[in-house]
Amino acid sequence: MADLTTDFLGISSPNPFWLASAPPTDKEYNVRRAFEAGWGGVVWKTLGAEGPPVVNVNGPRYGAIYGADRRLLGLNNIELITDRPLETNLEEMARVKADYPDRALIASIMVPCEEAAWKTILPRVAETGADGIELNFGCPHGMSERGMGSAVGQVPEYIEMVTRWCKQYYDRPVIVKLTPNITDIRKPAVAAKNGGADAVSLINTINSITSVNLDTMSPEPSIDGKGSHGGYCGPAVKPIAMSMVSEIARNPETHGLPISGIGGITTWRDAAEFISLGCGNVQVCTAAMTYGFRIVEEMKTGLSQWMDEKGYRTINDFAGRAVPNVTDWQYLNLNYIAKAKIDQGQCIKCGRCYAACEDTSHQAISISDDRTFEVIDEECVACNLCVDVCPVEGCISMVEMQPGEVDPRTGAVVEAEYANWTTHPNNPMAKAAE
Amino acid sequence: MAHGQTAPGIVSGRLSSDEIAQNFSDLHPAYEPHEAAVAADRCYFCYDAPCQVACPTDIDIPMFIRQIQAGNPEGAAQTILNQNILGGMCARVCPTETLCEEACVRETAEGKPVEIGRLQRYATDTVMAAGIHPFERAAPTGKSVAVVGAGPAGLACAHRLAMLGHDVVIHEARGKSGGLNEFGIAAYKTTDNFAEAEVDWLLKIGGITIETGSALGQGITLDGLRESHDAVFLSIGLTGVNALRAAGEDKAGVRDAVEFIAELRQAGDLSALPVGRNVVVIGGGMTAVDAAVQSKLLGAENVTIAYRRDRDAMGASRFEQDLATSKGVKIMFNVQPVAVHGNGAAAEIELEYTSGSGGDLTGTGETVRLPADQVFKAIGQTLEGAPEGLALDGRKIAVTGPGRTSVAGIWAGGDCAAGGDDLTVTAVAEGRDAAMDIHASLSA
Numbered sequence A: 001m002a003d004l005t006t007d008f009l010g011i012s013s014p015n016p017f018w019l020a021s022a023p024p025t026d027k028e029y030n031v032r033r034a035f036e037a038g039w040g041g042v043v044w045k046t047l048g049a050e051g052p053p054v055v056n057v058n059g060p061r062y063g064a065i066y067g068a069d070r071r072l073l074g075l076n077n078i079e080l081i082t083d084r085p086l087e088t089n090l091e092e093m094a095r096v097k098a099d100y101p102d103r104a105l106i107a108s109i110m111v112p113c114e115e116a117a118w119k120t121i122l123p124r125v126a127e128t129g130a131d132g133i134e135l136n137f138g139c140p141h142g143m144s145e146r147g148m149g150s151a152v153g154q155v156p157e158y159i160e161m162v163t164r165w166c167k168q169y170y171d172r173p174v175i176v177k178l179t180p181n182i183t184d185i186r187k188p189a190v191a192a193k194n195g196g197a198d199a200v201s202l203i204n205t206i207n208s209i210t211s212v213n214l215d216t217m218s219p220e221p222s223i224d225g226k227g228s229h230g231g232y233c234g235p236a237v238k239p240i241a242m243s244m245v246s247e248i249a250r251n252p253e254t255h256g257l258p259i260s261g262i263g264g265i266t267t268w269r270d271a272a273e274f275i276s277l278g279c280g281n282v283q284v285c286t287a288a289m290t291y292g293f294r295i296v297e298e299m300k301t302g303l304s305q306w307m308d309e310k311g312y313r314t315i316n317d318f319a320g321r322a323v324p325n326v327t328d329w330q331y332l333n334l335n336y337i338a339k340a341k342i343d344q345g346q347c348i349k350c351g352r353c354y355a356a357c358e359d360t361s362h363q364a365i366s367i368s369d370d371r372t373f374e375v376i377d378e379e380c381v382a383c384n385l386c387v388d389v390c391p392v393e394g395c396i397s398m399v400e401m402q403p404g405e406v407d408p409r410t411g412a413v414v415e416a417e418y419a420n421w422t423t424h425p426n427n428p429m430a431k432a433a434e
Numbered sequence B: 001m002a003h004g005q006t007a008p009g010i011v012s013g014r015l016s017s018d019e020i021a022q023n024f025s026d027l028h029p030a031y032e033p034h035e036a037a038v039a040a041d042r043c044y045f046c047y048d049a050p051c052q053v054a055c056p057t058d059i060d061i062p063m064f065i066r067q068i069q070a071g072n073p074e075g076a077a078q079t080i081l082n083q084n085i086l087g088g089m090c091a092r093v094c095p096t097e098t099l100c101e102e103a104c105v106r107e108t109a110e111g112k113p114v115e116i117g118r119l120q121r122y123a124t125d126t127v128m129a130a131g132i133h134p135f136e137r138a139a140p141t142g143k144s145v146a147v148v149g150a151g152p153a154g155l156a157c158a159h160r161l162a163m164l165g166h167d168v169v170i171h172e173a174r175g176k177s178g179g180l181n182e183f184g185i186a187a188y189k190t191t192d193n194f195a196e197a198e199v200d201w202l203l204k205i206g207g208i209t210i211e212t213g214s215a216l217g218q219g220i221t222l223d224g225l226r227e228s229h230d231a232v233f234l235s236i237g238l239t240g241v242n243a244l245r246a247a248g249e250d251k252a253g254v255r256d257a258v259e260f261i262a263e264l265r266q267a268g269d270l271s272a273l274p275v276g277r278n279v280v281v282i283g284g285g286m287t288a289v290d291a292a293v294q295s296k297l298l299g300a301e302n303v304t305i306a307y308r309r310d311r312d313a314m315g316a317s318r319f320e321q322d323l324a325t326s327k328g329v330k331i332m333f334n335v336q337p338v339a340v341h342g343n344g345a346a347a348e349i350e351l352e353y354t355s356g357s358g359g360d361l362t363g364t365g366e367t368v369r370l371p372a373d374q375v376f377k378a379i380g381q382t383l384e385g386a387p388e389g390l391a392l393d394g395r396k397i398a399v400t401g402p403g404r405t406s407v408a409g410i411w412a413g414g415d416c417a418a419g420g421d422d423l424t425v426t427a428v429a430e431g432r433d434a435a436m437d438i439h440a441s442l443s444a
């Protein structure tokens, strides 16, 4: 059986599934129940400085995007960091950690961008026995307007500065949580590394308005007729998060920097994908908020089953395996030629492939009087749209042409050699092939 | 005076009013909004959708389902009603299992079609409940058209003509309009007096006058109608019934199924409606199933459908057959009636087994007797009272194209006209298409 134990920055946990800093990790009651349910670790709901805690709105704080049957695809929130006193949180963290020594417990922190503020809070966090800290540079609403959260995360110099203070005043691992609300995610990651961060975690939530109430003309969630952008998370953000993770994983400046992957992780498969893109573990928020803590059981058994099938014994056996295959467009092999192929036995004759290709692609699917749909190889550019819109999984496949065959679309012989845009004759900047 | 199911003879009150109310509740209850959303989400929005091709009125099904899915049931209703003004009734009574839903690609793929009928009902109920009639009359054309028969064909024709600006007078023999929607369709398919409500709603277009109790052939002649109107549309349905040709057919307790059903549909209190203890229905179509099922729902102890051919030849769909058996009706195949026995009133029916198919059906000589205090004949309706001078095609009025009869200026559609299945939806399609043809000829 696969061993799911993870060692992330020297912090060990029985599995790679941590709960992200958010409502699921808001208090002792939740975290104890999460650990009982089997979560490997938690990042405690973000702590603020000593003194009166922040206050949350007293109306709805979440908005949602649904798929079929009200399946929650995206969640948006305007919640702030913990609204409970620092002292209460610290006491609870210490108690929980003492009772669950084998689980990871990370303190998420967000205090003003002043050295004194960090210098004050860090020793108090250290006293709890927490395994490390995560710097919340990501929260996109409320806190950012007070010069914290993503307001810091969007300025690489601040990230580096604050990270450095933390490394100076705290002796356990420091994880920097990044905001996706930035054009180039590599910049803050490099800054975190330069500041001495042990790892980055990403993504925090994305600026979003989930819907507008067309009766009241207020964005949702609406507080007394007004709305504010919130932070978007859940399955819908996974592709964005994975792209950002991969950018950091393959950037030579940050390659090898440990990453805790976050964003839309809902099943074991999502987790496996993040880990293959270079993450050492993953964090989950929306999935737990949608289905409750029990989902971790599916994640653990699913991951374990898949690892067994693939012959991976430990998480490290496959972590980062997909990273070398993430490349720039210009390096993709232009001599790789495929054609869509419809399996008539599986086709249910809905005609979606036809509508898609005819109206918006390359007019490469024919329809006969008896509704047989066939790909016209002379026209097919292998764009994959028909595959994506076909309701029957596996009905249309992309069949790779073999070297020596003639592509009926171009009349050219398929070449065996790899050749990309950088050497393509149509590229004005093409370098002569060496 | 609860007689119970085993009381002999033809009596009322076999079940309590509550049981009867329960039995006659909606066969396919209306969707709640969430159910509709989930059902609508299953539609693939097919290209040149097979379901639409299978719909006799050619409703743009993928479009109306998408409109429901996008939270626009009013738009969905408009899409439906543009093609089929009785879309509300059709949503309830169409044998979708042999029409759109049979053709649905998800039926092919998983044996579970998109529930098009119930979605259609969801959309049409929405606008009808809101009292919206989403059509307006065009400017008056000064032309007038006579329609004979206020069933689905006549109503659909009248509505389309009225919408196009013509004045329409409908002559209806019965005291109430609606045709078989009102007098024929099973009660559990059209609950809460829907047929009448739908006619009232349809008439909101304006320009349609219905004269009930006014029958062609009784004071009104075709020539008279041709003189007083610019065109005539005949939609008189099939009001005759075939004879059984079995000994004892005239005994008390033997009657036409359609007559029983009409009485049932008009009954104010179903528990006051008498029904036999042992009911035998002769026939294999929808009428047979409806008579049998409703007898059972009224509390008959034993109900048997006796059909002379095999299951595959049966006019009622497999769904209808299963509905009947699930209610406790027994279906016997390959048997034909030879005699009704009894002393004045029916007590037993004698059936003979048959073999062969098509025209070669022959009795095997082997017979069986079933107790039968009530026998319903559901062996087909026939055209009755067709005006003289119109060419017939078989036993129906011959038509070409969109309902043109052999006489210029006279169109016909629905059950009384040759061609097409005898279904509500087909009647609507034929009425609508004839209206368009009449309009074209009046505008020429």
Ligand SMILES: Cc1cc2nc3c(=O)[nH]c(=O)nc-3n(C[C@H](O)[C@H](O)[C@H](O)COP(=O)(O)OP(=O)(O)OC[C@H]3O[C@@H](n4cnc5c(N)ncnc54)[C@H](O)[C@@H]3O)c2cc1C
Pocket: B093, B094, B095, B148, B149, B150, B151, B152, B153, B154, B171, B172, B173, B174, B177, B178, B179, B180, B181, B184, B185, B186, B189, B214, B215, B216, B217, B235, B236, B237, B238, B239, B258, B261, B286, B287, B290, B385, B413, B414, B415, B416, B421, B422, B423, B424, B425, B427
């Ligand atoms: C018991 C039964 C159940 C059925 N169930 C279904 C079902 O579930 N689904 C389905 O799709 N179809 C069903 N049908 C068939 C469907 O009802 C008919 O196909 C449809 O009603 C035909 O419409 P129509 O307008 O042609 O005729 P009808 O509905 O028969 O209307 C004809 C009208 O003309 C009137 N009329 C007749 N003669 C004259 C005259 N001389 N002068 C003036 N008026 C006249 C009649 O009174 C009647 O109102 C059923 C039929 C029966 C008998």
Ligand SMILES: Cc1cc2nc3c(=O)[nH]c(=O)nc-3n(C[C@H](O)[C@H](O)[C@H](O)COP(=O)(O)O)c2cc1C
Pocket: A020, A021, A022, A023, A045, A046, A075, A076, A077, A079, A080, A081, A082, A108, A136, A138, A139, A177, A203, A204, A205, A231, A232, A233, A234, A235, A237, A262, A263, A264, A265, A283, A284, A285, A286, A287
């Ligand atoms: C209601 C809510 C509150 C959150 N609060 C915090 C927070 O206090 N600190 C933090 O670092 N991230 C916070 N997050 C972000 C999550 O930790 C996580 O990064 C994000 O939701 C993406 O993961 P997911 O798609 O699994 O939800 C919050 C998210 C939600 C939904």
Ligand code: SF4
Pocket: A340, A356, A357, A361, A362, A363, A364, A365, A375, A376, A379, A380, A381, A382, A383, A384, A385, A386, A387
């Ligand atoms: S791959 Fe693209 S071009 Fe080829 S048939 Fe499919 S949709 Fe058309």
Ligand code: SF4
Pocket: A342, A346, A347, A348, A349, A350, A351, A352, A353, A354, A373, A386, A389, A390, A391, A392, A395, A396
């Ligand atoms: S989309 Fe798929 S199932 Fe539909 S017609 Fe095309 S190949 Fe067949």
Ligand code: SF4
Pocket: A350, B042, B043, B044, B045, B046, B049, B050, B051, B052, B061, B062, B065, B103, B104, B105, B106, B114, B116
């Ligand atoms: S065939 Fe079925 S899936 Fe396709 S459009 Fe019609 S209802 Fe929708």
